[in-house]
Amino acid sequence: MSGQVAEPTPQSQTELKTVKCVVWDLDNTLWKGILLENDQLVLADNIVQIIQTLDERGILQSVASRNDHDAAMDKLRELGLDEYFLYPQINWNPKSASVEKIAKSINIGLDTIAFVDDQPFEREEVQFVLPAVRTLDVTELSTLLDRPDMNPRFLTEDSKLRRQMYMSDIKRQEIEDSFGGSNDEFLASLNMRFTIAPAQEDDLQRAEELTVRTNQLNTTGYTYGYEELDFLRQSPDHKLLIAGLEDKYGTYGKIGLTLIECGPEVWTIKLLLMSCRVMSRGVGTILIGHIMNMAREAGVKLHSEFVSNDRNRMMYITYKFNGFKEVSSDGKNIVFEADLDRIPPFPAYVDVSIQS
Amino acid sequence: METKAKIRQFFERSLQRTDLPDDENIFAAGLVNSLFAMQLVLFVESEFGFSTDNDDLVIDNFSSINAIASLVDRKLGVTA
Numbered sequence: 001m002s003g004q005v006a007e008p009t010p011q012s013q014t015e016l017k018t019v020k021c022v023v024w025d026l027d028n029t030l031w032k033g034i035l036l037e038n039d040q041l042v043l044a045d046n047i048v049q050i051i052q053t054l055d056e057r058g059i060l061q062s063v064a065s066r067n068d069h070d071a072a073m074d075k076l077r078e079l080g081l082d083e084y085f086l087y088p089q090i091n092w093n094p095k096s097a098s099v100e101k102i103a104k105s106i107n108i109g110l111d112t113i114a115f116v117d118d119q120p121f122e123r124e125e126v127q128f129v130l131p132a133v134r135t136l137d138v139t140e141l142s143t144l145l146d147r148p149d150m151n152p153r154f155l156t157e158d159s160k161l162r163r164q165m166y167m168s169d170i171k172r173q174e175i176e177d178s179f180g181g182s183n184d185e186f187l188a189s190l191n192m193r194f195t196i197a198p199a200q201e202d203d204l205q206r207a208e209e210l211t212v213r214t215n216q217l218n219t220t221g222y223t224y225g226y227e228e229l230d231f232l233r234q235s236p237d238h239k240l241l242i243a244g245l246e247d248k249y250g251t252y253g254k255i256g257l258t259l260i261e262c263g264p265e266v267w268t269i270k271l272l273l274m275s276c277r278v279m280s281r282g283v284g285t286i287l288i289g290h291i292m293n294m295a296r297e298a299g300v301k302l303h304s305e306f307v308s309n310d311r312n313r314m315m316y317i318t319y320k321f322n323g324f325k326e327v328s329s330d331g332k333n334i335v336f337e338a339d340l341d342r343i344p345p346f347p348a349y350v351d352v353s354i355q356s
Numbered sequence: 357m358e359t360k361a362k363i364r365q366f367f368e369r370s371l372q373r374t375d376l377p378d379d380e381n382i383f384a385a386g387l388v389n390s391l392f393a394m395q396l397v398l399f400v401e402s403e404f405g406f407s408t409d410n411d412d413l414v415i416d417n418f419s420s421i422n423a424i425a426s427l428v429d430r431k432l433g434v435t436a
Binding site: 183217274279280282284285313314315316317318320321322323326329347 | 370371372383389390391392393394397410413414415418
């Protein structure tokens with residue numbers, strides 16, 4: 001048996017993880033009063049500023065409200081707030097179901113979600129069903145922006161655009177769902193451009209952010225600080241490459257990162273990660289293919305370190321299915337070797353541009 | 357027969373191919389998309405009720421309807 005799926009995650013400070021999405025209740029939380037009782041609704045103190053600040057910090061937001069969907073959405077539109085919320089869940093279901101649906105739709109872990117609701121019953125229900133979710137009372141609003149878990153370490157170009165990038169994703173998904181042809185034909189219709197380049201100084205904040213935020217498509221989970229990355233990008237014994245993606249709907253930002261240790265006979269991939277936002281785009285393996293090409297040109301063997309955890313099995317399968325073989329393993333820490341005689345070509349539906 | 361029909365149904369849904377021969381290598385064309393690879397492995401595991409050892413997680417075991425069917429038979433101890 002593989003056993004690797006059941007291993008505990010190496011991230012021990014789960015409770016300190018930066019919040020990726022705040023899920024708001026509406027009645028008596030976002031606004032004072034109850035919509036369906038025709039109350040004169042007044043926005044909660046400073047709520048617009050809180051929502052806008054979270055948005056600028058790249059923290060996504062959504063809604064879980066037991067309400068009439070159309071009436072509540074009309075109200076949010078009237079208040080000019082509707083555009084801030086991804087996948088709003090306004091229905092009569094338990095809030096835990098709504099929160100879970102939001103996490104699934106955005107594709108983030110429940111331990112990165114904070115749920116704000118004035119009612120103890122709702123908070124407890126969410127807490128009971130989804131213990132990883134942080135629940136906050138509306139009385140905590142005044143200090144919400146000061147919480148360490150609401151302050152990502154860096155604000156990058158990508159974080160400021162995050163909501164818009166997710167909005168574009170939703171639009172793409174709608175088009176994909178209604179697209180009649182095959183998946184490859186759909187991907188080809190996106191006119192994707194994938195770029196790979198050595199990380200520059202102004203990429204480093206984003207690079208650090210990627211090492212911290214990316215769990216699923218991450219080979220080792222090693223995190224590196226800004227100074228370390230700045231050293232490594234200039235080190236003659238390392239390559240630090242960053243990848244970006246855009247398509248006809250806009251940019252996905254910088255979505256991939258790899259760190260390669262270049263020895264005289266063996267190169268070792270210390271880290272290879274891709275943002276989960278591009279999971280269904282079929283581009284993650286382009287970076288692997290590029291590294292294989294570089295190693296073959298340099299006349300070296302290519303190894304890759306891998307640390308199994310309960311979330312990154314997809315990366316394990318990706319390596320194995322792209323011809324990497326285990327050369328050593330203690331069950332958790334694995335070293336792979338690539339087969340450089342069999343390097344698969346890049347997919348035809350992406351335009352790949354490589355800067356050196 | 358039953359096993360191959362289930363696998364073919366999965367490919368029909370995910371690849372939108374209805375005419376896939378049992379021995380066609382679905383990965384012959386190039387790099388294997390991570391998401392599809394994962395979906396395929398999870399489908400096989402949940403449909404046939406076993407978990408795949410790391411040693412069995414190689415592309416040759418998943419590259420065609422025939423290959424997957426023989427992996428399933430082997431894991432479930434069915435002799436052909």
